[in-house]
Amino acid sequence: MKFEGIYTPAITPLHDDQSIDWDGFAAVLESLISAGVHGIIIGGTTGEYYAHSAEERMQTLVKAKEIVGTRLPLIGGTGALRTEESIGYAEAAKAAGYDAILVATPPYSQPTPRENALHALRVDRAVDLPIMLYNYPGRMAAEMSEEYLDRVGRSPNFCAIKESSGDINRVHLLARDYPHIQLSCGMDDQALEFFVWAIHPVTRPSTQGHSTTRSPHRLNRPLKSSLTYPIRAFVVARIRKRDTRSYQKNIFFSCDCLYKKSVVPRSCMTS
Secondary structure, eight states, X not given: OOXXXXXXXXXXXXXXTSOBOHHHHHHHHHHHHHHTOSEEEESSGGGTGGGXXXXXXXXXXXXXXXXXXXXXXXXXXXXXXSHHHHHHHHHHHHHHTOSEEEEEOOSSSOOOHHHHHHHHHHHHHHHOOOEEEEEOHHHXXXXXXXXXXXXXXXXXXXXXXXXXXXXXXXXXXXXXXXXXXXXEEOOGGGHHHHHHHTEEEEEEEOSSSSOOEEOTTOTTSOOOOTTHHHHHHHHHHHHHHHTEEEEEOSEEEEOOTTOOSOOOOGGGOOO
């Protein structure tokens, strides 16, 4: 699977009694589609999956697919403490017709790279779907290290990683040593750094006195987000300054920048 453009994690609106507001959930998804995102993640950190019951998580996976249909690719979150639970969410996503799944490190348990990789590989074997890894050590207390990436790399389903560590050195490592894994910017404040690193010169020079951009990420698609246009302008400016024909390689975005209002986490609400 080729991930392209901007994939936004959907929030999960709640009623005052903390039950899920399904009408609001549908409105969120329609808003993201109207904004021009290229895919939607259901059951990610932004959706506060950790504060939902297993039944609620299954319901959000099914309802999101019913609402979105085939209009955009959908990625189903599988994060859980136990591998068996992650497999259950992955199987639910596959049954609902999702395009890919999001696999994170089991939180709190601090697995070794080998243990973490075994977790991901078991989920992979259970559903055989394209997988976007989710590296968020600030929340999971364990990083998807080089040993981990080498182990999961045995399966071609691991085709992307959402990099949310905040460590710019990880961007260099992933782009240089793991070019077969598409790299997603998971930190909104590092979007420019991700894009700049992704510019690689190609040998054919421009014959027009300036350079053009060959992008596999469909960023020329209209997008009503304040993020895309400054990034694209910055990238084009850098390319023209180099005066070489260049391209953007293996970079896409997973960000929350389309949400204008702050959301109070369910875990912070009082009953």
